[in-house]
Amino acid sequence: MNVKVNINGVDRSADVEPRLLLTDFIRVTLGLTGTHMGCDTTSCGVCTVLLDGVPVKSCTVFAVQVDGRRLTTVEGLKQNGQLSPIQQAFHQEHGLQCGFCTPAMMLVGTALLEENPSPTEDEIRWAISGNLCRCTGYMNIVKSIQAAAAMKSEEVPA
């Protein structure tokens, strides 16, 4: 079946089997390896991508389901060639250790700040509760999202 998507602002299409998972469509078919495959059982959230701006676990979606939809992966976070606030914040606050969960954490953080520009610590922890960090570096991940929220609020003219 032919699947057309807009991924990170670029239109792409490919012929795929219905059983091809979205993770592999992104990683193998489209060659965007920033999206990771972790548990493969809908638990860890490492494969999270944004589907029309909403975080979904790409290991639990078939590529055929997203025909005609808009996807954002970690490769699409940069803005005008610059790191986005969430990327800058993860850099600045050292919001990663091994880095495996980081693309998903940044995407979830991005979606959260779109909806709720100044989340409380509890709201941040709630938002990332579907994402595992096996290094258990949650403190700095939370701090990074808080820092990104602060950066974004400074960006917006009063």
Place this chain on the structure above:
Amino acid sequence: MYPSKFDYVAPTTLDEALEVLAEKGPEIKVLAGGQSLVPMMKLRFANPPALLDINRLPGLDGIDSSNGHLTLGALVRHNQVVKSDLVRESNHTVASAAPWVSDPIVRNLGTVCGSLAHHDPEGDWASVMLAVGADVVLKSTQGERVLPVTDFCVDMFQTLCRADELVTEVRVRKHSNRGGGNYQKLERKVGDYATVGVATSLELDEHGRIATAGIALTSVYAHNLKVTEAEILLKGKQPSAELFKEAAAIASAACDPASDNRGSAAYKRHIVGVFTERGLGRSLEIAQGGQS
């Protein structure tokens, strides 16, 4: 992990979808949120020869309360329920349960009706519906059937939905301003199945007595368990701490949990009692105070 090969259809009208179901029946599985079905296919617990993706059908993603019920369409995602003011105004048990379903990312895709149709005995929604009262709407080329959820839910992974039928919506009884409800859930971690879940619902009459009561349990029986005996005990009585203790003891005796790595049977049975009492207490506070 990969599922067996399957055919895939994604019709764009309900009529077309019902035709496909009429033709293929047991050879096709409905894909809504897919948050249970896709993992089961990947583990090859489910090997449907074909999938009917209903995500492109119009008009199934609405939450509505205009017809006297709180109506949730087949494509209403758990997170829509979490965020809905209409849900908060209409049914306290539903509003209280929604944030506890799975994890925030799964909630973006998983659907309430899909969970009911799947009818995993450890699913939260069937307990909620059994406690508050709801009707499931099923459509096929033969017409429409509206079944009380007490009939619809037969046993674990078994419902009265025929292979040619699609669950198009669930109509949930609303709480009045003398009603209250609650969902208590113990889970080891976010996204895990309930170790114990207890849904409660109360409606008071004009004298403050219990007009109707609903109690249903998750993960402590072979299927979601409606505790009818406790509901009958509560009906018509003046609410009191002693009465709730008595109802809790009935719920605790009615369940039949298994010992596993989430806890021993004795522990889970104890928690059923604690949660039933606590849930009824919270439901009463809401019913008396009109607060959610």
